[in-house]
Amino acid sequence: MITRRLGTGILFLLLATAAWAADVTGTWKGEVSTPDGNSFSLTYTFKQDAAKLTGTVLGPQGDPLPIDNGKVDGDKISFSVKVDMNGSATTFSSEGTINGDEIVLKTKADSGDMDFPPMTIKRQK
Numbered sequence: 763m764i765t766r767r768l769g770t771g772i773l774f775l776l777l778a779t780a781a782w783a784a785d786v787t788g789t790w791k792g793e794v795s796t797p798d799g800n801s802f803s804l805t806y807t808f809k810q811d812a813a814k815l816t817g818t819v820l821g822p823q824g825d826p827l828p829i830d831n832g833k834v835d836g837d838k839i840s841f842s843v844k845v846d847m848n849g850s851a852t853t854f855s856s857e858g859t860i861n862g863d864e865i866v867l868k869t870k871a872d873s874g875d876m877d878f879p880p881m882t883i884k885r886q887k
Contacts, residue, residue, distance in 0.1 A: 784834065784836070784837055784839075784860040785810055786808045786810050786815070786834060786839060786860060786865070786885075787808055787809055787810045788807075788808060788885055788886065789805060789806070789807050789808075789885070789886040790805070790806040790807075790808065790865065790883040790884060790885050790886065791803065791804070791805050791806070791883060791884060791886055792804055792806075792867075792881050792882055792883030792884065793881065794869070794878055794881045795878065795879050795881070796878065797876060797877070797878070802821065802822045803821075803822070804819055804820065804821055804881075804883070805819070805820040806818070806819050806820075806829075806883060807819075807820075807826070808829075808832075810834055813833055813834055813835060814832065814833070814834075815829065815832025815833055815834050815839065815841055816828075816829060816832055817829045817832065819843050821845075827843050827844065827845060828843070829841045829842070829843055830842045830843065830844065834860075837859055837860045837861070838857070838858070838859060838860070839856075839857070839858045839859075839860055839865060839867075840855070840856065840857045840858070841855075841856055842854065842855045842856070842872075843856070852871055852872070852873060852876075853871070853872040853873075854869050854870070854871055854872070854876075855869065855870060855872055856868065856869040863884060863885040863887075864882055864883070864884050864885070865882070865883050866880050866881070866882050867880065867881050867882075867883060868880050869881065
C-alpha cells in the first residue's frame with residue numbers, strides 16, 4: 763500500500779515537472795556587449811526535443827553557426843558554438859535561465875580569454 767502511494771506520488775511529480783519544463787523552440791534575439799565596449803545583435807533559432815537542444819546562432823557575419831552540446835533541464839539551458847576568429851577556432855559556452863519569453867545567458871570563451879556580461883534574449887513572436 764505504501765509502495766503504491768509512493769510510486770503514484772513519484773509519477774505525479776515526474777509528470778508535473780515535465781509539464782512545467784520550458785519549451786524554447788523558436789527564434790530568440792538579443793544584444794551582446796563585448797569586453798571592449800561594443801555590442802552587436804545575435805539571433806538564436808532553437809529546436810527542442812525533450813532535453814536535447816539543437817539550432818543555430820546568427821551573428822554580425824551573417825552565416826548561421828550550429829549549436830553544439832545543447833541541453834534543456836527544467837528552466838536551465840546550455841550549449842556551445844564554435845566560431846572561426848581570424849583562422850583560429852574558438853568555442854563559446856553559454857548557460858542560461860529561462861523565464862517565460864526571456865532567457866538570461868552567461869557566455870564565455872573556453873580559452874578563458876573572453877567573458878561577456880549576462881545577455882537577455884527574447885522570444886520573437
